[in-house]
Amino acid sequence: MRITPDNRAPASSPVLVVEHLSASVAGQQVVEDVSFTVPATGITAVLGRNGVGKTSTLKGLMGLYRRSGAVTLAGERIDALPTHKVVQRGVGYVPEDREVFARLTVAENLRLAERAGSATPERRELVKRLFPDLVQRRHQMAGTLSGGQQQMVALARVLLNDNRVLLVDEPTKGLAPLIVEQVAEALREASVTVPILLVEQNLEVVRHLAGEAVVIAGGRVVHTGSATELLSDESLTRRLLGVHTDTDREVHP
């Protein structure tokens, strides 16, 4: 069964509130003034053309880039915390390009990710069930895995822990269609228990997964609302994202 916006529980208070976030790297401002909220359930997509600052927004939230503004996680301000404390508060991060440790085995990558008192046997079971490949390849160096398998390691690292929210950056980038489906399915299953903020270029994946959408342009939020409504409005989609959607093609075959 797919979770669609229609059968999703109504959002209670948001898990993550971002107010006037700006971020800079090497003295250059990469996020100007971004405000949005992440509902306590489901998947919220962050959309926008290439280079508008989606990845930088996530890195700013994680404290990987120098940031200012207010970020509130379940009522607690986390914008002054160093990255490792942000994570310890329950923010799981899946970076763009996976960033697995190439010279560590799969098992070591996963062991490293397990946080004390957070990783439970049930979560290990979930990861084994979602990614049986990783169990087989546990002694393999992560650098020798395919892109799809590395993505599974990256997702497993956050699913092993009890997180309040997951920030997932382009998990399907560069993957074969079959693997994209598997990754999307893992995200959908994960989203049943933990809200996800998802940066994703593959609009088909967004359409299947996301309830809410936040569109960024020029370092600012230019649109928020239902993902389905946004993606079914072809002129809005074209204007905000600069792409033709499938609906487009159906209308003009």
Next chain:
Amino acid sequence: MSTVVLLLATGLGLGALYFLVASGLSLIYGLMHVLNFAHGSFLTLGAFLGWAAAQRLDATSWTGFVASILVGALVGAVVAALTELLLIRPLYERHIEQVLVTVGLSLATVALFEGIWGTDPDFIRGPAWMDRTTGVLGARIPNDRFVIIGIAVLVLVAIVVFLRKTRYGMVIRAGVENRAMVTALGIDVRRSFTLVFAIGGAAAGLGGVLAAHYFGYVSPSLGGSLLIFAFIVTVIGGLGSLTGAAIASVLVALLQQFANYYAGGTGDFVIVLALAGVLLVRPSGLLGKAA
């Protein structure tokens, strides 16, 4: 033949000393991107205090020798950890300032050591067996070479086991690859900074005691003279690679010994040529990560 064997043994002994210094340099650079110019001072202090401990017990006894090794390693570890905590950490992520502070520390400590122990070399003694030689294929090999090589191999094995089998070792290996991602897993990577400084300092301090036996004396300039070659070893081996440091230590020391003997004392010059050659052909070193 006996000359070649002697040169091999002497070269391996020297290589062992280079490795004890270079292993720490390489780990510290790999994880923190800091070239630690104060590393020679950890070595010198380890040598002086190790020698002091040996004298207090009985410099010619094995007890005195073992005590000097332990004291040297401990002093190196403690001083290195304090250096990281008090001088390096406040300059977090400011690599140039961090390097400058280690340069300053090395200059200041050499002056301090000269003030305390004088500028002249202080000749040392060890257990009588270490002063004798053993015949190997017709060559008379000084016994201290075997001890030095043996201990360096033990240190290499210990560091490798630590890196492979412990969680801290795993954090360090991951941090050498991608430090930001380690923090993004909720791990305070700065704790491992202190740890690599302590490990590198222990190896250097221990190396100081062994270097004193190799050369027969301790002096305030002991660390500085070894540090230069250890830097060359680290670069040739590939910054951040422990195995690279081990291999390059042996290669550099052997090349140096053979060139000194067969090419009219040009060992140091040949090493610098080798460094230039490696940098031209493989800029990231023998086993370094591709830049």
